[in-house]
Amino acid sequence: MSNQRLPAEWEPQDAVLLTWPHKNTAWNWILDEVTELYEALATVIGDYADVIIAAPENELDSIRERLESMGAPMEYIYLYPCKSNDTWARDHGPLTVETPDGFKLLDFKFNGWGNKYAHELDDQVTRQLFEQNAFPLAGREEQNWVLEGGSVDTDGQGTLLTTSSCLLNKNRNPDLTKADIESRLKLAFGARKINWLDHGYLAGDDTDGHIDTLARLCPNNTIVYTACDDEQDEHYAELKKMEAQLQTFTNADGDAYRLLPLPWAGAVLGRDSDARLPSTYANFLVVNEVVLVPIYDLPMDEEALEVIAQAFPGYEIMGIPCLSLIEQGGSLHCITMQIPEGVLGLE
Secondary structure: OOOOEOOOOOOOEEEEEEEOOOOOOOOHHHHHHHHHHHHHHHHHHOOOOEEEEEEOHHHHHHHHHHHHHOOOOHHHEEEEEOOOOOOOHHHHOOEEEEEOOEEEEEEEEOOHHHHOOOOOOHHHHHHHHHHOOOOOOEEEEEEEEEOOHHHEEEOOOOEEEEEHHHHOOOOOOOOOOHHHHHHHHHHHHOOOEEEEEOOOOOOOOOOOOOHHHOEEEEOOOEEEEEOOOOOOOOOHHHHHHHHHHHOOOEOOOOOEOEEEEEOOOOOOEOOOOOOEOOOOOOOOEEEOOEEEEEEOOOOOHHHHHHHHHHHOOOOEEEEEEOOOHHHHOOOOHHHEEEEEOOOOOOO
8 A cells, every 4th residue: 555645736835836938838829818718817816825836947027017017916926937848837847745754845757748848947847846845844856757736636535546558658658558658647646546547638739638628526425527418429429438438437335426417518620720729627726616618619518517517616717718729739626736835835
């Protein structure tokens, strides 16, 4: 048995990590628009948790000035100089586990989702932040295998949810078998049971099927999941198979799940192309007592907020416009990484 535990996202948090967009990221073509989204997001998160911002050193002053002018709660926002290729903090940020000796940042290798994109700087973000004491009460442990935070989800009680299309893809860890990866997941995160989702995908997703675009664990043994009700859509058959497999899953204690389908957003196309974008409502972020849900200026947005509210009773539910984010293939959860309570040593 492992003596480490990966907390559920709905457990208390100290902070949320953001890696800021800059001109050398893939956002350069819509940089002003995306930067405004980040500014608004940092301001919102700051009402519920601290915000750790990793950004180019020469931009720290301007970021601080912009946030101050917006009325952001600056006493809860920490800026650190940090080099990065891109902004997907969910995948290059630390996965923080609880141990008998306190918290530990698991710093996995990040290879740009199977060497699709430049990643050398992103792979060093956690180390850069750690060396600047951004996580005062946590140690750091390098992991010698590839894993992205968006590819795993946990209830904090021994169950892990993931996809075989991503974790078993030979572009990640070609020398590891499924059994090898399963044993490493159990050791790293204290999982007793791993539910492998073998179906489901989203057009426009570069991650090979991250779980946080498809199905999410929620409190009270609930799973919300991306569902397609359009029989003519290319996703219909695969998401129906995913739904059927979810119906067979149980948690580590053998209990079946309550399943809540999220509405299908339909075909959302890139503004400069006819390529489909991965407009999923499953890519939400829990920050203490609020759930921030990506919305896309679609009629289904309101229904998505209602489903999330069913999954998180007692939480504030807030929609965050994310049309610009999916232009690069990700959404709200992908650009954030939560840091559990007790890592920053807050009063």
